[in-house]
Amino acid sequence: MAVKLNGNYQNLEESYLFAEIARRIRKWQADHPDKAEQLIRMGIGDVTRPLPEAVVNAMVSASQELGRAESFRGYGPEQGYDFLKEAIQRYYARYAVELDLHEIFISDGAKSDLGNILDLFDKDNVVMVTDPVYPVYVDTNQMDGRKIVFKTASEENGFLPMPAKEDHADLIYLCSPNNPTGAVYDREMLKQWVAFARENHAVILFDAAYECFVTGDLPHSIYEIPGAKEVAIEFCSFSKKAGFTGTRCGYTIVPKELVIDGIPVNPMWLRRQTTKFNGVSYVTQRGAEAVFTAEGEKQIQENIDYYRENAAIITDTLDELGIYYTGGKNSPYIWLKCPGNLDSWSFFDKLLNEACVVGTPGAGFGKAGESFFRLTAFSTHENTREAMRRFKELCK
Ligand code: MLT
Numbered sequence: 001m002a003v004k005l006n007g008n009y010q011n012l013e014e015s016y017l018f019a020e021i022a023r024r025i026r027k028w029q030a031d032h033p034d035k036a037e038q039l040i041r042m043g044i045g046d047v048t049r050p051l052p053e054a055v056v057n058a059m060v061s062a063s064q065e066l067g068r069a070e071s072f073r074g075y076g077p078e079q080g081y082d083f084l085k086e087a088i089q090r091y092y093a094r095y096a097v098e099l100d101l102h103e104i105f106i107s108d109g110a111k112s113d114l115g116n117i118l119d120l121f122d123k124d125n126v127v128m129v130t131d132p133v134y135p136v137y138v139d140t141n142q143m144d145g146r147k148i149v150f151k152t153a154s155e156e157n158g159f160l161p162m163p164a165k166e167d168h169a170d171l172i173y174l175c176s177p178n179n180p181t182g183a184v185y186d187r188e189m190l191k192q193w194v195a196f197a198r199e200n201h202a203v204i205l206f207d208a209a210y211e212c213f214v215t216g217d218l219p220h221s222i223y224e225i226p227g228a229k230e231v232a233i234e235f236c237s238f239s240k241k242a243g244f245t246g247t248r249c250g251y252t253i254v255p256k257e258l259v260i261d262g263i264p265v266n267p268m269w270l271r272r273q274t275t276k277f278n279g280v281s282y283v284t285q286r287g288a289e290a291v292f293t294a295e296g297e298k299q300i301q302e303n304i305d306y307y308r309e310n311a312a313i314i315t316d317t318l319d320e321l322g323i324y325y326t327g328g329k330n331s332p333y334i335w336l337k338c339p340g341n342l343d344s345w346s347f348f349d350k351l352l353n354e355a356c357v358v359g360t361p362g363a364g365f366g367k368a369g370e371s372f373f374r375l376t377a378f379s380t381h382e383n384t385r386e387a388m389r390r391f392k393e394l395c396k
Pocket of ligand 1: 044
């Protein structure tokens with residue numbers, strides 16, 4: 001007998017999309033040392049605004065607490081401290097969503113839990129994702145060898161595909177505001193997805209990582225839809241909301257009402273987390289708690305507005321050039337049709353070589369993204385303006 005590897009890894013793309021883009025940029029920088037300084041990054045959705053002062057102050061004082069014998073803390077609860085869960089509970093109450101503290105699990109970010117949650121589900125489940133799709137949903141299921149079906153998002157459906165009667169799926173990933181397209185499901189559309197999940201005894205894995213960009217009456221949480229608690233798990237993150245991409249903190253909601261074949265899912269997730277996870281650091285959780293204070297909220301809103309202005313700079317340019325796009329209004333992502341009928345990797349190369357601007361090729365998010373391209377609003381004002389000036393030069 002010899003050890004056997006998980007053969008499903010052989011079916012994956014050679015590298016994770018953003019790792020591949022980082023590799024190509026490093027190569028380009030090595031080949032063009034003279035141009036390296038001009039590079040503007042609008043590829044991976046990484047933030048540029050620093051952590052808000054309220055967050056920094058909370059983290060400093062939490063560190064000082066840990067440095068004194070009388071207030072030192074060791075292991076915390078794996079599922080997170082109550083002070084942060086209570087702050088999240090109050091946040092959801094604003095949208096008339098009532099959560100029990102036991103339904104909230106603090107994590108090190110949405111991406112990890114979106115993958116980890118699959119521990120609870122059999123490998124025979126059929127998974128439905130939209131195409132284009134955040135690659136984590138596909139890659140993590142391929143690692144387990146699950147069957148994946150794709151719902152095509154396109155110009156025709158406004159990049160918001162809806163379930164059809166003949167569809168079948170057990171696990172359904174929805175991301176709204178969407179990564180990569182920036183499109184947002186309204187209440188009526190989410191109602192249809194919830195109804196579909198209920199009829200099919202399916203579970204929706206709802207990625208709300210970009211909910212802070214939502215405006216007007218658009219839903220922030222799937223639980224704003226009646227009946228969703230029985231069929232949905234929600235994932236959220238402080239990464240884009242409060243600049244935690246490097247700091248790492250998020251949360252997952254597993255409602256008590258979610259019961260499959262008579263088995264409640266919430267205690268299974270608790271069992272999984274207490275066994276495989278030791279929780280997020282106390283300092284980070286105190287920082288995340290400060291996001292919900294009056295001061296923290298004000299500072300965070302300033303950062304979100306800053307990124308919204310960048311999004312407007314990008315969409316104004318695309319309007320001027322007459323290029324089709326979605327997103328940018330309720331989302332930090334702008335999803336545009338590649339100019340000049342180029343395929344997305346060719347446009348990636350052209351934009352990098354001729355304008356020294358990095359974006360993300362739509363093909364990296366799936367077949368339906370082939371002739372599209374994603375730009376992010378997370379850069380600085382200066383770089384966004386300069387990138388759009390070069391973009392205009394390139395496309396005129
Ligand atoms: C993206 O660029 O799609 C995101 O930054 C990825 C992530 O949040 O993991």
